[in-house]
Amino acid sequence: MAGDKVLVLDDEENLRSTLVEFLADQGYEVSCAPDSCSGVRLAAVHSPDIILLDLNMPRVSGLDAIPALHSVSPNAKIIVITGKTGHELAARTLKSGAIDFLSKPLDYEALGRSLTRARAITYPSA
Secondary structure, three states: OOOOEEEEEOOOHHHHHHHHHHHHHOOOEEEEEOOHHHHHHHHHHHOOOEEEEEOOOOOOOHHHHHHHHHHHOOOOEEEEEEOOOOHHHHHHHHHOOOOEEEEOOOOHHHHHHHHHHHHHOOOOOO
16 A cells, blocks of 8 residues: 555645545555546646546536546545445446546545555556
8 A cells, every 4th residue: 555646636725635645644655636637637747546536527527537537546445435426327437447446435444445456456567
């Protein structure tokens, strides 16, 4: 975990701050952005290992940002965090390339388990 980079993309400032504190306490290197467009730019520069992505964001939805995030950071594991629920939405999100779907309000134990699973995923070298 030490040194793993996490990018938090959420338009809710309070949640971003809470996630930054939680992740930093767990030993992650954390960066964040308030929208998908800024997040794609940060992902291109920082090459995060894990991306925490809200679906309901201004301008470009999180769901629409997944392909762009994978394009600039192909090995990043995307965990969706959202206030929206439903099996169809979760299925669409996972089909788009996310590895997990967590509902708000966040259960931090569930987030911890999801982060552990994300860290265990490896992609073949290109």
